[in-house]
């Protein structure tokens with residue numbers, strides 16, 4: 001997969017304190033990458049560096065093969081971003097706002113305005129004054145303005161802030177459609193449930209670092225799921241499992257073992273124990289949700 005965004009060892013300090021530290025990430029075409037983390041984790045700082053609003057102190061960021069530090073304009077021509085609250089001319093219509101934005105670009109072809117209006121579902125209200133728009137519609141208008149020049153990379157900082165559930169769903173569908181057409185999306189949030197529905201991949205940020213990076217599905221499934229076994233001889237069982245399987249973690253709670261690790265199979269664990277004369281009374285899975293995983297990895301705090 002072609003790398004649209006490539007971040008290598010990026011750090012940013014404010015007054016000697018790291019807001020982003022040794023951060024590396026590569027995001028490929030058509031991915032919707034969710035940057036999730038509690039308040040103060042460094043999400044906005046990272047996003048501002050990706051969209052060229054802040055300079056990196058060390059490391060490098062490339063967009064579509066262009067390094068922001070050396071080829072700023074080439075890199076930025078592929079980026080569309082909504083970072084601060086978007087400002088519109090409220091007394092003008094949505095259409096007039098779009099027309100004005102199109103004049104800022106040299107390469108917006110005929111018909112493109114119509115196209116972005118359709119992509120953002122604003123057809124029926126596009127000639128109304130923006131002051132009559134709901135927050136969700138203003139957000140969609142901002143998105144339409146942002147994608148006019150066909151950016152390869154769309155970057156949104158907390159785009160669902162203040163939106164109602166219907167607005168969040170609309171935005172999700174629009175972004176997923178854009179990604180299907182090949183646009184790459186990077187979006188930040190501290191709201192886990194929204195991210196797991198929207199994103200194809202989620203990175204968890206804590207204290208300026210990436211502490212987990214996984215497909216949303218994988219995070220929800222095996223990586224943080226544990227197998228629960230109630231056994232007759234817990235001490236022996238731990239020894240057997242640890243000697244037979246690499247990369248597993250076994251927790252013991254009296255006669256219950258909680259076994260974590262990648263690609264574990266409860267049948268396989270059960271067979272191994274029984275063949276080694278350990279009595280197994282119960283086998284089950286202890287599911288951890290994405291939320292549990294998040295809490296474990298970030299130490300909790302600050303999520304909705």
Ligand SMILES: Nc1ncnc2c1ncn2[C@@H]1O[C@H](COP(=O)(O)OP(=O)(O)OP(=O)(O)O)[C@@H](O)[C@H]1O
Nearest residue numbers: 014018019037038039040041042043044045046190
């Ligand atoms: N301009 C600045 N000057 C000084 N410190 C800053 C500045 N911008 C951010 N910070 C600090 O850097 C750290 C990361 O902040 P950042 O806003 O990037 O986090 P965030 O994950 O986006 O949080 P939030 O969800 O609250 O926006 C925080 O400790 C913050 O106080």
